[in-house]
Each structure stands twice: as structure tokens, then as C-alpha cells.
Amino acid sequence: MRQYLKQDEWRIIEEGFSPDHHKASESIFSLGNGQMGQRANFEEAWSGPTLQGSYVAGVYYPDKTRVGWWKNGYPEYFAKVLNAPNWIGIDVNIDGETLDLFKADKVEDFRRILDMRSGVLSRSFRVTLKNGNTLSVKSERFLSMTRNETGVVKYSVTPEKDCKIIFSPYIDGDVENEDSNYDEKFWNILKTDVDEGKGSLLSQTKKSDFQVAFAMETEISGIDNFDIQTVKNETFAGNHITIKADKNQTITLIKYVGVCSSLNHKPEELTAAAKKQASEARLLGFKTLLEEQKQHWENIWNLGDIKIKGDVAAQQGIRFNIFHLNQTYTGEDERLNVGPKGFTGEKYGGTTYWDTEAYGIPFFLMTAPQKVVRNLLVYRYKHLQKAIENAEKLGFTNGAALYPMVTINGEECHNEWEITFEEIHRNGAIAFAIYNYIRHTGDIKYLSEYGLEVLIGIARFWSQRATFSHDKKKFVILGVTGPNEYENNVNNNWYTNKIAQWCLNYAREAIDIVRRNHPERFDEITEKVNLDTATETSVWKSVATNLHLPYSKDQEVFLQQDGYLDKEQITADELSPSVRPINQHWSWDRILRSCFIKQADTLQGIYLFEEEFDTETIRRNFAFYEPRTVHESSLSPCVHNILAARIGNLDKAYQMYLRTSRLDIDDYNHEVHEGLHITSMAGTWMSIVEGFGGKRVYKDGKLRLSPIIPGQWKEYAFKIRFHEKNLEVKVTQEEVEICSHADEKISLILYGNEISLAPGKSIKEPINVNYHA
Template sequence: MNQDYIKADHWSIIEEGFDVNQVKSSESLFSIGNGAMGQRANFEEHYSGPTFQGSYIAGVYYPDKTRVGWWKNGYPEYFAKVLNAPNWIGINVSINGEALDVFKCKKIEKFRRELNMKEGWLSRSFTATLQNSIEIEVESKRFLSLDFDEVGAIVYKVKLLNRDAQINFSPYLDNGITNEDSNWDDKFWDVLSVNHEDNQAFIVSRTMKTHFYVCTAMCSQIAINGKVLNQEKQISENINYVEFQYKNYVKKGDTISLTKFGGYTTDRNHDKKELISVAKKTLHEVSKIGFQSLLDLQKAAWAKIWEMADITIDGDVKAQQGIRFNIFQLNQTYLGKDARLNIGPKGFTGEKYGGSTYWDTEAYCIPFYLATKDQKVARNLLAYRFQQLDKAIENAEKLGFKNGAALYPMVTMNGEECHNEWEITFEEIHRNGAIAFAIYNYHRFTSDYSYIPEKGLEVLIGIARFWHQRATFSKAKNKYVILGVTGPNEYENNVNNNFYTNYIAKWCIKYTAENIELVEADYPSDFTRIMNKVKLSKAEVTQWTTVADNMYFPYSEAEQVYLQQDGFLDKELITVADLDKSQRPINQKWSWDRILRSPYIKQADTLQGFYFFEEDFTVEELERHFDFYEPFTVHESSLSPCVHSIQAAKLGRMEQAYTFYLRTSRLDLDDYNHEVHEGLHITSMAGTWMSIVEGFGGMRVKNNKLSFDPKIPKQWNAYSFKINFRNQILKVNVQKNKTHFELVGNTALDILVNDKLISIQPNTLITVKS
């Protein structure tokens, strides 16, 4: 049974009624971020029930020493932890000496929480009867500013309902925080100073080992019935903590409110000696602007994002809520402003997985950012990998590769591999292919070739060298094989000749060789610079292509399908439909030994290859492979349903495509995998966007043109989206029997619709009947 307490709404995530069993899940679902920092939706006031406290700063991490039972050569030295940052949102509240704690109140009524995605804010309200029988009404609203991305803002209000009382508000900063997932219970932070001045307070701390300097700051102001008080406060502090205490006698019916601004300045962006002075200046500036005006700026900033990124769905509120939730969380996580950053799988919503970068970015996120932002954003994501090429070469050297072969990490913060599981670290090497595919995808979509001679070709050469060295010549098969790998299906470890891995290896080598020729012909100075740097000869390229031309792919004549790996047909092939539902999800019910011997597929594997390289296969081949593999797929990876939705749509199986779409779009909202309390699945959210645009909309780039094959689920009346294609914005509106196209720009655009060429003039509506 999936969770279903989130109310269906077009623009908001809404929870009504307080349930202690939902607190951790809601802390994930209602998370907020602004690309530079983020936080789980923890209560501002003290909460003594089960909770997962979490605030995070982009790019700030800790190298937690790897914990394994048996050390293997080449193993990553550390597992990079997304660091739980000092807490700035805290406000202790007491009424006549009793602390407000929702977990301990006699009664909680009218509890309502709302994450307004259209405007970018989080609110909460409830009435409470305390143990001392005082009745209060509480309202809070907070957001993390997009305009001032080092600052968040809170307004917290308490109204007395049944009597006069003494109300104490105590806003604080707390550096005494820990990570839930520490390997050794290490201390992650050193506090360097605790300061306060007027209504501002500052804690300067430094991460252990990595030595990131962070100033956590706050300022606060009290008002009664909207009238600001200029009052004395008491100050409490220790080595990790600073608190302001405001004491006021409040009459029944009156409302006392605290406005609190807070956030972080870091030495990633400022001189470490100036962190306090920068924080002071920023707090002063936002205080002068005020909460409401800052919120108005927030609404305008989000309106601008939605203007390009929104997808509308007419006739299906849950589907509409799902896609907007996904788009909202992606933009909260990464806005493309800082080329040093990437898109972590949990974003700012939890600590699981560690690291900030997986292959998810290249395989799933880049298409979303390509089409909904300026192409510079996607270019930044590619540049991120170029900047870490030296580390990728080091990673490969640790495993015995040479001559500039590059193996990009499965998980990283700074380019070094830091994944904790050996079967992933050493074996899930297909990630290398996704890096190369993203370069191809970027050029295909933008037609900007300049990235390849400037940066991309060096990356491609390092990757091609890796694949050449990783392949082994099999005399028995008279082919090159790739042994001991884990494909995208992580429920098979240490297998031979994973189809997807072998295919992407072949493709990478061919694509690299092709681009070496293009750069030599069209960019001779870049070609000379690169060849001098990497010491590449034509003879070496010939050795690569020999491997690519003779790559082995396991194939079953009986089934007429490529096999996921050599031994797949040796398994007991019982489909998911015949698996007892009480055994699901198998990753929580079965031993790893049992999973590895089973035929069950965590996510698209062979079908991932058919998704990336669909032009290499016929629709009939796709159908055969889809019908063979999907029945064994348990979709226990968040990255699985979107690929299957796109392929089902291509096959015209709209009911199945819709079911997969709903699963990917509401994966967290409905908690399909029973793990949302740990955080959201941020990177897979881009797959939700792909399910609509590439799946139902059928968007591709064919023959250097934007192409569509629009379809619509029967549950919908219409849907619409926008594509920024080569600096021209195309609006697409799909209805039951027709599709509208409208171009925003100055020059005409030729597109393909159902393989027919159509020329669209600027600001003219074109209708194509289906």
C-alpha cells in the first residue's frame, strides 16, 4: 500500500492532519532549496518525535573514511558525505514556561502544510492545546531566496486563543549537528567562533579534512499584531550554539510573530576572513527589503522559471501535480549558475548515496536542462566533467589502466571515486559511456560543435582509451569481450558481456574516432594542441576501432533478442507477474545472493541501450526486446519507469506508458519504493519530464531538425510544454485529435511532425491533425 495522504492539487503539495508516522516522509516531500543550499521541511520549533534533521550547502562535503570488511586494492579511500550543515531555522517557543512541541501537545487540530510550487514557499499552520491547557494557533511561512541565494526567510506567528500568557521566542543557530549516515561517528565540523551583534548572530565553523569555511548567520525581529517591538533580549551561547531569547506578555486574541532571516556564507564564494562581514551586509540588505517584498521577488523569480519549464496537463490533477513537483525539485536543486556544482541524486533532501554527481546527470538530467534553460547550463554540466578529467585518469590508473585512459567515477564530489560498494566502484563502468553520450546529445540538440574541440575531445579520447584497454580478446569467440561488469541492472554483479556496456563501449570508440577526424579537418590548431597533449597516434586509433568493429554481443536465436549478459537464460525465468507480491520490493525482502541469482531487473538495462541508440534498431526489434525484458523488471530503481514509459509510448502502448509515467512522476509523492523518508529521487525527476516530452510528445532530433510524434493518454484532455531549441522557443500543445505548434522568435523553424516537414513562422499558430 503506497502512501496517499498528499492532497491532489495543480500547484501545491498539501498535507492536512498531523500524523507522527508521516513526519519524516513529509520532511522530504516538503523540502525547499535554491540551488546554493537546501533543507528538509523540519519544524522550526523543537520536535521530540522521530525526525530527520537536515540542512545542506551545495559543494560542501566531508570525506568519510570508507568502511568495508575486507580492503581491496583500488578501493576508494573515502565516501564523500553530503554534510548536514549547521541549523539556522530553529526557533524555541515556550508559553507560560511550557515548550511548544507538537509531539507532546494534548491536542493538534487543523494541521496543514503547503509547499507552493508556483511561488516557491513552504507554510504550516495548526492549532494546539498544550499540556498546561493553553490553546494557540500557529502559522509559519518560509522560503530560500532565489535572488539572494545565501539567505532564507521565516515568519513564525503564535496567536493565543483562550487566555493571556507569557510567550518566549528563542531563535537560535546550532552547530552541534551530525550526519545520520556517518561511517565512524566522526566529528565533521570544528567551530571557530560564536559571535553576536545587535539582532544578528554568527557561527563560523570549518569542516574537518576538507576545510570548507562556513559562516551560519541569523537576524531576528519581534512584532505583536504587526507592530515591530524594539526590545531587550537575553543571549545564551556555548561552543556550538547561540540563542536570542525574547520574552513578551501577550493577551488572548493577540498574535506575536518572529521574522527570522538566516543562511550561509562560505569560502567557496568569499574570502574566509570576510565571511562574517559578508553575512552582516547580506542580512542587513534583506532585513531592509523585508519579508513580504523578498517573497514578492521570490514569486517573480519562480514565475520566470515556470514560464519556460512548466508542463500543463488538462484533466488529470494527480498527473499535473506529479510533473510540477518534479520540475520544481529539479530547479530547487540546480539552476546552472555555478559550473563547479552538479545534481546530487538526493539534492538537498537527504544524505543517502553521498556524492554530488552520478551518471544520472548525463543520462537523464542534461536533456531537461538543454530544453528548459539556456544551453550554457548544459554546457556547464559538460564542463564539470572536463574539469575532472585528470582525476578520471587517476581513477583509472588506480585500477591498473595506463596511457591516459579515463574512468569517470560512479559517485564523486571532486572527480575522485568515492562509492562505498566494490561491485559498483569497479564494475559499473558503463557510466563512462554516459559521459560521452552527453557530449553527443549536447551537440545533436544545440548544433554547438565548439565544445568538442575546446574540451570534449580530450574527454572522449580518455574514455575510448579506457574501453580499448578494458576489452579482452576471446580466442573462443574470435571477438572482443568485456568481463566482470555490473550493468545498469544492479541486481546482476560481476557478469560477462553485459549488452548495454559492450554496446556503449563500441559506440564511444566509434564516436571518438569520428570526432578526431572532424576536429583534424575543421579545427587544425585545436587538433594539434590536443594531439601534443594526449600523445595520440593514428595507429592507436586503429587499435581502438579494431576492438569496436569486433565487439561481442550475446544473442539468443531462440528468443530473437540480445541477452542482457552471457548467462541470463541460465536463470529460472519467472516473471514479475508470477512473483508473490509479499516479496516486493525484493531489495528489502531478499538476500543479495537470492537477488543475484534471480532474473529480476532493477531498471532498464538492455532497454537503456535501445533508448540511447534507438536509431540503430527497428521498431520491431524494440518491441521484441521490450516484451522480453519488461516482464522481468521490478522497477526498483527510480531511473526505470521513465525509460519504459518512453518506449511504451513509441510502441503505441499508451495505457502502459501512462502507468509508467504516473509511477515516475509520483514515485516520491506516493512513495512507491517505501523510502521517501530518506529523501527524494531528484535526478530521476528529469526522467518524468522526458516521459512526457520524449514519450508522449515523441520529441527527438532527426536529420538535424526537431521532430515530434505526438500521442496523448486517454486520461488527459490536453497537455503542453515548451522547448528551447537552438535559442528558439517552441510551444507545443497536444490535444485529442490535433497538435498546436507556436514559435517565439524572429526566424522560421522547420520541424518534423510524424516524419512530415512543417515550416513554422514566428508568432503563428500551426495546427497538425492526428
């Protein structure tokens, strides 16, 4: 862990200047608004270690995969969300010396604050340059949530003696991705233009041919007389604003920026659209834009805040996670999705993984309007044909669909064979997300409109992927990688087989639902996908009924995969701290031969299908697998928290909660400089609502709650949406209060007892820490 940030309920605070922390802070203090994002790079020049990062949603480049060999079905490229032209830049020159904190003589009173209540990043410091000038600097910036093509920077300088200041606001298109496979730059700059106080730049991605326009307008306050010179070249558009400043005179530059992409505008209208955004922002002014921003975030927090009393670290952690989730994805555009790093870094290409369906969707189901999750599911539906083509490359036929492990346009672009070919459980997450959406919303119509076609393609894949073993007299699924990526090319991974079995059964159930409720649409679908219902569903039933699910009679646990007990059985607490995390210290060969588990695997399946298992079964499997889990995936602690709470192990649940909620703030895995773990942040929310809150929706479609509370907390409260009805749950050490904020009656099950709440009413019950469903 690396703990250098102050604990505060609503703010992330860094006090004291440390270049060693800079890249980590660039990630932690990142901003976004669903349409674009920006790492917390300094506005002024910085010559120290940095990951310059400006990102525009949906804009990507197919970077050629860098491998030394090739196999049939292997992806040709890794799609990457690009580091876009830098629009925040404001160089500052004082009497001939450039302001650069990395080179300055002294930096004092450095303070950086991310105000999560308003989505504003501010910074202040006092700096002495090598030429003897001392000045104080304050900056504020935000990406407008209400005008998602607008960014604003307010930058103030106060010198301690008379001096000449040159502000140089600019837009710079000479950028590169740190993760470029061949050190290639991904942008062509088509045009730059400047005028006094203004500038614009039109960029185009190579190969993928996206276009993005940037425009800026600036204003100066604190002085009336200044000189402006324009400067541009093929990749740069800027101004030099020269000011003669008096001692202790504060000069402020405000930079209004419009960022528009060809996803939302005609290419020939892009520059005009960006200029319009910048101009309208300047006319409104910083104060008005800031008030809009605060109001927007107040509305988000009113619906989605989680309040914890008595534990500042826990409170800061959950709000940090909720904040980044909401500024990463707003659900307004069905062409977009949630990348594991969001807008905070380049690792994983910024593209879509199974994380969205497994972790992101549970969060958005309970905190956002129904259309938000529907759009995430429509995103996958629109990629169905690509999923079928992906499966065809691997030899599957008849419309079998294998969704990619990593994608931005539906094509597989992951370049590690053990993931690309073998981590096929991602198909199951997409099918389960459809089921999860319907049981939380009642939107059965989604099956006939979109869902059934996806489920048929996935069922066809599983039925072909399974092989009948004459030795076992069972169907088996060979050569896979489960969620535990520290085991490759294994046979009969329990989680993979379990979710394959479920998919086959649910596809049959979905067929019956659509046939009964929408017979005309059912006929359209069967004709479109060439489904022989009786024959194919008979095969699916046979495979599902006879699928091998490994089990150890001696240990009385589900076996993670065939042969798992052949490994030396030692536990994670026997490892020396000097070799943790093991993925940074051990060879891959050693990891593969060990029993250590990267993240929840068997327990992931128990989490998804919990209603099938009694408490003792869950307890035995948890007691066996958790000690062998090194939690070196950000997606691991939340599932363990939920199951630990389920079996009444509050100490372990609380430990796992702190780990997931403060994973990035405290940099548990020494990798936050690469970007934040956005999708695991949804797991943090799950840890409270599904873990401590005991929220469940089983196959019967009824909402269940069974809250417990850690001893470290005085109280916690959360809000959820169910069938578009809003509830608030407050939990103390003594009682549970459930308040209805809905317009009609809500029914739910509390500690096994069904209750009803009239609109605006509440109910209180004693807390039952010993209840197990």
C-alpha cells in the same frame, strides 16, 4: 504506496498531524535554491523521529569508508555533502512549557503546504500544551532564488489566553550526519557571536577545510514591548525574546538569515558577508523578498511548465518534479552538479552519479539556457585528470580515463566493489552527454575546447578494458555490472558493450570533426594527450567492429548478458506482493540468481540508440524485458514509458508515467524519508516530452516530434528549447499545435514530415496515434 497528500495542481498539501509521516514529509516539502537546501524540519522544537537536514552546495567531507577488507584501487573515503548548522530554529516557550508537537496534549487543524508556484513552504496548526495553553501557529519560509545566500522564516503565534511567550531564534552548529560511518561530527565551530536581535556562527569542516558562515537578524511585529537576552556557547548563537501576550494577540517573528561559504568568499570575509546578507534582507523586508521570489518562479514556470488537463494526479506529479529540479540546480556554477537526492537527504552522499548525464542533461537541454548544460559538461572536463588517476589505480595506462561512479571532486568514493570496479558503463553516459549536447545545440566548438580530450580518455579505457576471445573470435568485456544492479560480475552486458562500441566510434568521429574545423587546436590536443592518431584509432575501430553483442536467436532479442537465459525465466507478476520490493525481502544471493531486473538495462541501450532499431525490434525486446523488470530503481519507469509510447502501448506508458511522476509523492518504494529522487525527476519530464510528445533528435541533428496522448488526458502542453529557440507544443485528443516563440525560423519534423515555422507563428495538424518513426 503511501498516499496521504492531497491532490492539487500547484500545491503539495498535507492535512492532519501524523508523526508517522513526519520524516517523509521532511523530504517532500524540502526547499532549495541551487546554492543551499533545507529539509522541511519544524522551526520549533521536535523530539520525534526526524532527519535534520541543512545543506550547502559544494561543501563536503571525506568520511572514511567503512569496510572490513581492502582491495587495490578501492576508494579510501565516501565524500558526503554535510548536514550543516541549523539556521531555521525558533524555539517557542509558553508559560514555561516548550512547544513540541510530539509532546503536546492535542494538535488540531494541522496543514502544511508547499506552493510550487512561488517556492514557499507554509504550515499552520492549533495546539494545546500539557499546561493547558492553547495557541494557533502559522509559519512561512523560503530560500530566495534571487539572493541565493538568503533564507527567510516568518513565524506567528496567537494564544487563546494571556500568557508569557519566549521566542528563541538561533543558529546551532552542534549537528551530525545520520549517515556518518563512525558517528563522527564533521564540523568545527570557529566562532559564535550575538547581539540583540542578531547572531552569527562561523563553521569549518574537518579535513576538507570548507568554511561556512551563518548570520541572522530578527524583527518582531504585533507588539512594541519585549525583552531580549542574548545567549551563546561554543556551538550556538541565539536570542531569548520575552513577550507578555494578550489573549488572541498575534505575535510575529521574522528571521532573516545569510549563509555564505568559502567557495564564494574569502574565509576572512565570510562572517561579514553573511551578516550583510541578513541585514540587507531585513532592510528589504519579508514582503519585498516574497515578491522577488514569486517573480523568479513565475519566470521559471513561464519557460518550463508542463500543463495537463483532465488529470490532477498527473499534473501535480510533473510540476512537483520540475519544481525540485529547478530548485536543486540552476547552472550558474560549473563547480556544482546534481546529486541523486539533491538537498533533500543524505543517502548517496549527496554527490554526483551517472544520473546527471543520463537523465538530468536531457531535461536541462530542453528547458534551460545552453550554458547550463555546458557547465555540467565542463564539470566533468575539470575532473578528467582525476578520472585518469582513477583508471591508473585499476591498472589502466596511457591516459585511459574511468570516471567515478560517485564523486564530488573527481575521485571515486563509492564503497561497493560491484559498483566501484564493475559499473563502468558510467563512462559511456558521460561521452553520450557530450554528443547529446552538441546535437541539441550545434555547439561543435565544445569538442575542441573540452569534449575531445574527455572522449579520447574514455576511448582509451574501453579499448584496454576489452579482451579478445579466441573462442568467440570477438572482443569481449568481462566482469561488469550493467544498469541492472541485480546482476553483478557478468560477462558481456549488452548495454555496456553497446555503449562502449558507440564511444569508440564517436571518439574517432570527434577527432575528424576537430581536425577539420580547428586544426591548430587539434594539434595542441594530440600533443597534450600524446595521441598517435592513426595507430590508436585503428585499434579503436578494430575493437568496436568486432565487439561481441549477445543475441538470442530463439527469442529474437538482444541478450542482457551472456548466460541470462540460463536463469529461471519467470515474470514479475508471478511474485507475491509480500516480497516486493525484493531488495528489502530477499537475500542478495537469491536476487543475483533470479532473472529479475532492477531497472532498464538492455532497454536503456535501445532508448539511447533507438534510431538504429525498427519498431518490431523495439517491440520484441520490450515485450521480453519489461515483464521481468521489478522497477525497484527510480530510474526505471521513465525509460519504459518512452519505449512503451514509441511502440504504441499507451496503457503501459501511462502506468509508467504515473509511477515515475508520483514516485516520491506516493512513496512507491517506501524510502522517501531518506530524501527525494531528484535525478529520476528529470526522467518524469522525459516521459512526457520524449514519451508522449515523441521528441527526438537523431544523428542528423533535426528536431522530431510525434505526439500521442493518453486517454485519461484532455490536453497537455510543454515548452522546449532547441538551438536556443523556444517552441510550445499543445496536444489534444484531436490535434497537435506547435507554436514558435523564437526570433527566427524553426524547422522540425512532425510525424515524418518536415515543416517550418516563422517567428511567432503556429501550425495545427491532426493527431496521428498510429505513427511510428
